[in-house]
Amino acid sequence: MLIKQLSVFIENKEGRLEGVTQVLKEHNINIASFSLADTAEYGMLRMIVSDPDEGRRVLKEEGFSTKLTDVIAVKIPQKPGTLHEVLKILFEAGLSVEYMYTLATAGRDTSIIMKASDLTKALDVLKQHEYEVCTAKEAYEINNISTNNV
Amino acid sequence: MIWNETKECMSRDEILNMQSARLKKTVSRVYHNVEFYRKKMQQLGLEPGDIKGIEDLNKLPFTTKEDLRDNYPFGLFAVPQSEVIRVHASSGTTGKATVVGYTRRDIEIWQECVTRVLAMAGIGANDRIQVAYGYGLFTGGLGLHYGAENLGATVIPMSTGNTQRLITMMEDFEVTAIACTPSYLLHIAETLEEVGKTDSIKLKAAICGAEPWTDNMRKEIETKLNLKAYDIYGLSEILGPGVAADCDAHCGLHVYEDHFVPEIINPDTLAPCKDGEVGELVFTTITKEALPLFRYRTKDLTSITYEPCECGRTLARISRFKGRSDDMLIIRGVNVFPSQVEAALLEMGETSPHYILIVDRVNNLDVLEIQVEVEERFFSDEIRKLEGLTKKIAHVLQSALGLSVKVTLVEPKTIARSEGKAKRVIDKRKLI
Missing domain, CATH: 3.30.2130.10 (VC0802-like)
Structure with a gap:
């Protein structure tokens, strides 16, 4: 989403x-x-x-x-080559990335914020390849865990 | 030397008689050929016969740049188009340019005036002169060009934009005179210094104009380049360069009164100023055929004296300019009105009309920066799009002003709003 x-x-x-x-x-x-x-x-x-x-x-x-x-936050596993895989999928679907940056690196996964040329298509393509994206609420509060614990 | 002693050294009575005769002829011709003036005169209850001599000049209506705009492009021309052999154009206050026209006789008078200026600066047939004003719609390039050819000098039509080539030719051709803006000449002087060529050039005279400068700047140019520099004044509405210029005495610029009648008025009350009092310079053309103008308000502030000059000329002299009675800027010799910028931005419609112009002089070259507020409705978070916007604004302004402009985007509401007249210009140039 x-x-x-x-x-x-x-x-x-x-x-x-x-x-x-x-x-x-x-x-x-x-x-x-x-x-x-x-x-x-x-x-x-x-x-x-x-x-x-x-x-x-x-x-x-x-x-x-x-x-x-509107942007998307896609979750990718913390291991070599996974970012490349995501970009390759998007590229092969004819999409380009306007910009991206890291949302969170806590836990097993890294979440990447992406602004792709066609977000709906990007979501479809990622879903096809079984990538998980953050919900809005999840994204807005993704780094709250530590602060909540203090 | 004095090129035309019979015209440049007349007694005051002779000048007034000549002006009276020429004014009467002009008024009659204009009344019958230019609807705009006929209507204006009729509104004032004025007939051509009411102008019996130069003493009646102040009965005639004033003319402004707006009148030229309202009659764009050729509405004020007093001759059929078949007699117009050239047009030039300069900046208007908004979108439309100010268009001026010349008959063959007008061009002859123009070159005669410029020839007088060049002769006054000691230039002659044996000189090689680089004309480094812009050639084209701007009157600077072609104005000096025809005058120098008429004088018999060898003209090198450089135009503007390539200082390296200018310097190479200056050295190789053993150029002895140059015509350009004073700030550009200082830039040339510094470039010559950098490459250590100051001593290898043969310049002896420079005709500088198209922008305000000071006596100190003249002395600096003269010292740096070991030449004599002269001030030339003009405006396209009246002629182009060559309406007035200074002599070796540097005690004001001689106005060619056999063609242009000067007046100095208080810009607010429009009442005449006393000799020596600073006011707005107004010109009436008394020989122009294509575009004769009555009492054209130049918006340039200066004072006048009718005392004969030590050089022998009896023509009225106007002092160095003290500024403008409007908000026009002169940047690299190009006239710029803040209203032009506003009109261009509004027409483009992709930015807020809140802007500020910053003029500075870097290495003696004027640079124009415009800061424009990024209003929320035009804001994109893609830098690519913002850069695109910046480029587009720069392009729109460049075509509107005829000048390259650096565009800087600033946050909204950061440009000061003032009540009444907004401050649209920061001029950081210091006239030394």
């Missing part, structure tokens, strides 16, 4: 990244995972958070340009 990724446009300026984390902290929103891509002038922060809609609302209130994008 599809999960919502929260993306934020960040200028390469002092304190902007911190501005984002501050807002999320103040609203008690947890960042499960993120990736930060940078260009010469700006950065792109992509996050999986505990409550993407609320996260977007509060960031928007603070004047950030945000976007919710």
Whole structure:
């Protein structure tokens, strides 16, 4: 199934990244995972958070340009060659990956966030090959185990 | 030397008599051939016969750049198209360019004026001159080109954009004069210094214009290149380069009053300014055939004196420009109005109209950066798409302005909103 990724446009300026984390902290929103891509002038922060809609609302209130994008989180076993297998399956189905990053590495499996050119088709193809994907709830809370235990 | 002593050294009475006769003829011709002016004069209850001489000039209506835009492209032309042998175009305040036209006689007058400027700078038939203004719709390149040919000098039509080639030819051809923007000449001077060729060039005179500069900048250019630099002024609406220029005395720019009648007005009240008082420069053309203009408001701020110059010329002199009464920027010699940027962005429709222009001078070359806010509705989290947007904006602006532009995306609401007139421009260039 599809999960919502929260993306934020960040200028390469002092304190902007911190501005984002501050807002999320103040609203008690947890960042499960993120990736930060940078260009010469700006950065792109992509996050999986505990409550993407609320996260977007509060960031928007603070004047950030945000976007919710559908992505998938596919679980792959922690052993050599498994990421390659997934990419090969997608490639052979004529799909391309716009970007990807790690959601979680806890436990036996690694979960990878992927933005493929056609998400519905990607889900179908992965299902055919018996890959498991995270549910939205699972993704948003995937790294909560340790914090819950504290 | 003085190219045309009979015209450049007339007594004040002779000048006024000539202006009166030429103005009367122009008014009559314009009244009968240009509907726009006929209507304006009728609204003022003015008939051609009411203009009995130059003293009646202030009865005529003003003309603005907007009037040219409203009559785009040829609405203000006073001759049939068969008599127009060339058009040029410059930036308009929004989308549409300002189009000007010339008859064969207009081109002759233009080259005569430029020839006077070049002669005043000591250039003659034995000189080799590189014209390094842009050739094309911009009046700079062809304006200097015709004037220099008319003088009999050897013209090397460089145009702009290739400093290496310019320097190579400057050295190989033993070039003695150059016409370009002052900032570009400083850039050339620095490039020459870097390659250690300053001593091997033979330049003796430079005709610089198309952008504001200072006396200090002139002295810097003169010292660095061991030449004499002169200021040339013009605007396409009136002629192109060659409306006025300075002489060896560098005490203001001589206006060719036998073709263009200057006035200085208070830009707010439109009342005339006293001699020496800074105001907006206004020109009336009294010989132009294709596009005669009454009291055209240049928006350039300067002052005027009618005292004869030590060089012997009696023509009125305008001081170095003090700025503009509007928000026009001159970047690498190209006129840029912030409103053009706004119109282009709105037309493109893929960005917010919140922008700021940052002009800077790096190695004596002007650079224009535009910061545009990434509004949420145009935001993509794919960098590829944002880069695509940046490129598209740069392309749209480049075609609108005729200048390359660096586009930077910034966060929404980070560009200051101000009440009333928004601050759209940060000009970091320092005129030394």
